[in-house]
Amino acid sequence: MENLILPPKPKNSLFKKIKVIVITILVIALYLWTFTSIDIDWGRAIERALNNFQRVIPRLFSPDWSAAGEVALSMLETVFIAFAGSLMAALLSVPLAFLAANNMMGKYLSVIGKWILSAVRAFPDLILAILFVVAVGPNAFAGVLAIAIGSTGMLGKMFSEIIESIDMQVVEAMQANGANKIQILFYAVMPQIIPEFLSYAIYRFEVDIRASSILGIVGAGGIGTMIIFASNNRNWNEMGMILLAIIVVVTIIDFASSKIRNKIV
Amino acid sequence: MTKENSSLTPKKVPSIYPSRTKKQVTFIFLVILGIYLFSMYWTQREMVGGIGGALGNMYTVIEKFFPPNFAVLPALLDPMIQTIQMAIIATTVAAILTIPLAILSAQNVTTFKPIYYVTKTFLNLLRTIPDLVLAVIFVGLFGIGLFPGILALVIFSLGILAKLVGETIESVDMNPLEAMRASGGNPLQVIWYALVPQVLPQYTSLVLYVFEINIRASVVLGYVGAGGIGLILNQQLGFYNYPNAMAIIIVIFVVVIIIEYISNKLREALI
Numbered sequence: 116m117e118n119l120i121l122p123p124k125p126k127n128s129l130f131k132k133i134k135v136i137v138i139t140i141l142v143i144a145l146y147l148w149t150f151t152s153i154d155i156d157w158g159r160a161i162e163r164a165l166n167n168f169q170r171v172i173p174r175l176f177s178p179d180w181s182a183a184g185e186v187a188l189s190m191l192e193t194v195f196i197a198f199a200g201s202l203m204a205a206l207l208s209v210p211l212a213f214l215a216a217n218n219m220m221g222k223y224l225s226v227i228g229k230w231i232l233s234a235v236r237a238f239p240d241l242i243l244a245i246l247f248v249v250a251v252g253p254n255a256f257a258g259v260l261a262i263a264i265g266s267t268g269m270l271g272k273m274f275s276e277i278i279e280s281i282d283m284q285v286v287e288a289m290q291a292n293g294a295n296k297i298q299i300l301f302y303a304v305m306p307q308i309i310p311e312f313l314s315y316a317i318y319r320f321e322v323d324i325r326a327s328s329i330l331g332i333v334g335a336g337g338i339g340t341m342i343i344f345a346s347n348n349r350n351w352n353e354m355g356m357i358l359l360a361i362i363v364v365v366t367i368i369d370f371a372s373s374k375i376r377n378k379i380v
Numbered sequence: 381m382t383k384e385n386s387s388l389t390p391k392k393v394p395s396i397y398p399s400r401t402k403k404q405v406t407f408i409f410l411v412i413l414g415i416y417l418f419s420m421y422w423t424q425r426e427m428v429g430g431i432g433g434a435l436g437n438m439y440t441v442i443e444k445f446f447p448p449n450f451a452v453l454p455a456l457l458d459p460m461i462q463t464i465q466m467a468i469i470a471t472t473v474a475a476i477l478t479i480p481l482a483i484l485s486a487q488n489v490t491t492f493k494p495i496y497y498v499t500k501t502f503l504n505l506l507r508t509i510p511d512l513v514l515a516v517i518f519v520g521l522f523g524i525g526l527f528p529g530i531l532a533l534v535i536f537s538l539g540i541l542a543k544l545v546g547e548t549i550e551s552v553d554m555n556p557l558e559a560m561r562a563s564g565g566n567p568l569q570v571i572w573y574a575l576v577p578q579v580l581p582q583y584t585s586l587v588l589y590v591f592e593i594n595i596r597a598s599v600v601l602g603y604v605g606a607g608g609i610g611l612i613l614n615q616q617l618g619f620y621n622y623p624n625a626m627a628i629i630i631v632i633f634v635v636v637i638i639i640e641y642i643s644n645k646l647r648e649a650l651i
Contacts, residue, residue, distance in 0.1 A: 145468070146468075146472075149465045149468045149469060150469070152461075152465070153462070153465045153466075153469065153526065154526070155525065155526050155527045155530075156525060156527075157527075159523060159525075160522045160523065160525060160527045160528075163521070163522050163523040164521055164522050167520065167521050167522075167523075168521070171517070171520050171521050172521075175517070192422065192423070195418070195419035195422050195423055196419070196423055198415060198416065198419050199416055199419035199420055199423060202412070202416050233637070233640070234633075234637070236640075237633050237636040237637045237640065238629075238633060238636075239596045239597070239599055239600050239632070239636075241512075241600040241603065242599075242600065242629055242632065245613075245617065245625075245629075246441065246445075246629075249441050249444065249445075249622070250440075250441040254423070254424070255422070255423035255424075256423045256424045258423070259419075259420075259423050325508070325510050326510070328510050328513070329510045329511075329512040329513065332512060332603060332604065333603070336423065339512075342512075342513060342516060343516075343604075346516045346519075346520060346604070349520065351520070354516075354517065357513075358509065358513065361508060361509065361510070361513065362505060362508045362509065365508040366504065366505075366508055369504075369508075
């Protein structure tokens with residue numbers, strides 16, 4: 116009988132086994148460290164929860180309608196903050212995205228652009244809001260600036276990935292025909308990127324509505340200001356009203372935005 | 381040359397876009413511009429000195445915050461570790477709780493429509509509530525400490541993770557599942573042998589992504605009394621001790637960058 120040539124068995128090399136074992140040990144060690152060193156006072160938390168439950172939960176579900184007008188006005192301000200902030204971010208992130216995209220500028224500039232964007236992304240929105248509240252005072256404009264800078268990091272990254280994914284043959288064809296840089300930008304690059312840019316900018320507006328609703332906690336305007344007052348006064352009925360307003364507005368804007376985005380792309 | 385060529389084309393080159401589209405785009409552009417200008421007016425109406433004064437203040441801010449006082453670094457180690465631990469625990473719990481929710485919210489596995497719609501609506505509602513609002517409520521319920529913070533992170537990340545994992549499940553190749561079903565596998569067997577191998581790499585990557593989000597969220601949770609480094613930051617800002625606050629902000633920045641870098645490398649290796 117002739118020897119059958121079998122496909123080689125998958126090698127389970129020693130190196131691979133050791134790698135798996137080391138990773139497993141590391142993960143287990145991480146969890147042991149986390150769960151043994153974290154101190155949560157369970158007794159107190161449960162005791163507090165039992166005491167507070169009646170005072171908090173039922174009242175959250177019976178919103179204080181007398182505060183509805185005030186809540187609606189601050190929610191409107193939140194929407195304004197998110198709108199102005201995300202529009203500013205959309206404009207700011209276009210040049211940064213072109214800088215960071217590796218098929219537009221040189222290789223080194225692209226690395227610099229990527230570093231700028233990830234540095235901006237590392238700041239949580241609330242930290243930015245703290246800085247801007249100190250700079251421009253406790254008002255809604257601090258919130259606009261915080262949202263604008265905070266969203267630039269993420270939008271710039273998304274935009275640069277879109278630019279990197281365009282069809283470069285169109286650009287080459289135009290170059291071969293002797294088009295200058297500006298003509299290439301307007302006739303080869305822009306038509307390819309605009310729908311997706313718009314789609315991401317609108318998506319970012321959705322995210323920013325959520326983000327700007329908490330900025331008031333550090334004094335940067337919007338409905339967050341009311342959240343912090345309601346929580347300090349233990350006014351859970353008003354908190355219920357605020358929560359309802361946030362849920363309704365966010366749901367409406369999510370719905371509208373996904374409809375618009377489906378139409379664009 | 382040019383003269384001859386231009387005589388071939390009509391005097392006025394018609395635009396490639398129909399005039400109706402042009403009108404629509406102009407209208408939308410004007411509306412957006414209008415809302416933007418109104419928002420700018422509205423958000424600045426309480427500001428003293430207007431935007432010019434604000435820009436002048438930027439310099440004062442830099443003067444106040446710099447140089448950061450790095451002498452506080454040793455005192456920051458413990459709260460920073462607590463913050464990271466909060467994120468680890470919350471991500472783990474959310475990663476476990478997300479599995480049933482993600483399966484129930486995937487249209488191709490949960491063929492019973494009512495359950496699918498209920499789960500989907502529940503997840504959408506969950507995602508509308510900002511993390512800090514959850515933290516405020518849980519601090520009211522459980523008192524100041526780490527536990528309300530962890531709970532807020534769990535619920536907040538559950539909404540995101542279940543949605544993303546659910547979408548991953550919806551995009552799997554259905555043929556292996558059908559083959560298993562045809563050869564008499566029960567639902568659990570189908571999920572374990574046909575679905576899990578397809579989803580596992582993406583699932584792990586998404587869990588790491590949510591871990592990044594949780595790290596960023598957990599550094600500010602302390603601001604409302606839910607433990608971690610935000611608590612210290614709030615105190616220092618309350619004392620107007622800006623150099624200390626700047627040191628804390630820089631520590632947060634460095635930690636977030638390091639964790640994001642590690643998580644990115646891990647995710648690249650996974651997929």
